[in-house]
Amino acid sequence: MQHVPQIKVPATYMRGGTSKGVFFKLSDLPAAAQQPGSARDNLLLRVIGSPDPYGKHTDGMGGATSSTSKTVILSASERPDHDVDYLFGQVSIDKPFIDWSGNCGNLTAAVGSFAISNGLVDPARLPENGIATVRIWQANIEKTIIARVPMSNGEVQETGDFELDGVTFPAAEVQVEFVDPAGDTGSMFPTGNVVDTLTVPGIGEFEATFINAGIPTIFLWAEALGFNGTELQPVINENPETLAMFETIRAYGAVQMGLIDSIEQAQSRQHTPKIAFVGPAQSYAASSDKEVMSNDIDLVVRALSMGKLHHAMMGTAAVAIAAAGVVPGTVVNQAAGGGERKFIRFGHPSGTLRVGAEASHSAQGWSVDKAIMSRSARVLMEGWVRVPGDCF
Structure with missing residues (x-):
């Protein structure tokens, strides 16, 4: 042959x-x-x-x-x-x-x-x-x-x-x-609110921020999910029930954001939206054993990509964090201490990242002119x- x-x-x-x-x-x-x-x-x-x-x-x-x-x-x-x-x-x-x-x-x-x-x-x-x-x-x-x-x-x-x-x-x-x-993807906050209630049958009700900036993202409180926001990959990725919970929440969130019409469609849209959970600034040991100190960050963030907890932070999700962080009242902004700000420094599983954004408010709602970060x-x-x- x-x-x-x-x-x-x-x-x-x-x-x-x-x-x-x-x-x-x-x-x-x-x-x-x-x-x-x-x-x-x-x-x-x-x-x-x-x-x-x-x-x-x-x-x-x-x-x-x-x-x-x-x-x-x-x-x-x-x-x-x-x-x-x-x-x-x-x-x-x-x-x-x-x-x-x-x-x-x-x-x-x-x-x-x-x-x-x-x-x-x-x-x-x-x-x-x-x-x-x-x-x-x-x-x-x-x-x-x-x-x-x-x-x-x-x-x-x-x-x-x-x-x-x-x-x-x-x-x-x-x-x-x-x-x-x-x-022109529509409102930065697709529901028109900086905070919504996300109801997921069989799992619970969650305070959530839905945002389209960088990449469509769902932000939740870590505590509401039974976490503190300092978790590393094994805690999430080695637990099939936890991963299934996050995927179900992501699917219902995608429907509420208007990205899909039914939760079944989430299987054909694995890359977006992202789902992330946040908590107040706290000290923890990163995956490299580097000590992240609470006074060096504004909040902690953990994000999932393609069904697994990311080892650091996706760049587009970092844009979403920056955009949500500078808008008063969002879950991200509250976790960072609230108020107006120009940049956010957050802790992720591998360490820290500083991202900046410029936001403005008008009769049409909130908008972000740009978000900036450094990579290599x-x-x-x-x-x-x-x-x-x-x-x-």
Whole structure:
């Protein structure tokens, strides 16, 4: 029996923030995969190694976690005042499914670097030394993001002394600015309220903040769920009943946010909305045994991604935390002590993160003009990925 040989597809394996994924130029993909559809999805599933019933991604580039099972497709932008179009695919580990409904804020930090290094930014716009401003069109959510990438001797500067909790080694700092993160997606608070009651049959009633900023997110009080907000991954991820509870709450929250019509549809929308729980500032030992002190943070936050507690914090969820944190009365704002503020410093399982946002209120409700955070990024490997020629 004859078998189709493997093909080579140019690709770059990159870390961005606390995530990593496989990056492609759109023009480098096989012709059939240059358009949305089953061919593209099947190709990327095979690249990552999904679906994998063993949950290991042994036969692919994925890392068998939500933060390492990611793909990115980039192309030069034809939009005015933008350099690159950025399309993100969150790959399910155990199902033949890619969720295209949201962005990855962490990998956003690597988009500017890839775009510069792969000729997607006009060289005339790049300094020999200094900071390059890369204007990104995030195609999943149709938003503008600005990445400020350090340059040295005409090349992207990846090494540096910027430390990011959740990442082992220091690197160069990349500032990422999410412009109008809610914008024309409708109200930043889809119910019109900064706090709602979320009723989940068989589980309970919860005070919740629903927000569309960065990524649709549901914020709950940790205490109402039986937690304190300092939990690390094993406490949540090794308890199937707890994970099932969170997924059920997420599904009912998605209906109340107007993202889906029925809770059954949540299975086909695993990437969004996110669900997070918060508590007041308190000291705890992070996953690295680093001591996080209560006087160094405003609150503690834990967030789930693709059904599991994240090891640090998703970049887009950090935008949601910033946006909710600066609006008086939200669950996040209350946990941080209430009142008006310009930035939030929160504790997550790997340490701390500081995020800023600018919010304003009008007759139409609350809006956030921008949210800003610092991440880092670097190339891990570049060349080609190989996949069976008939996998797509």
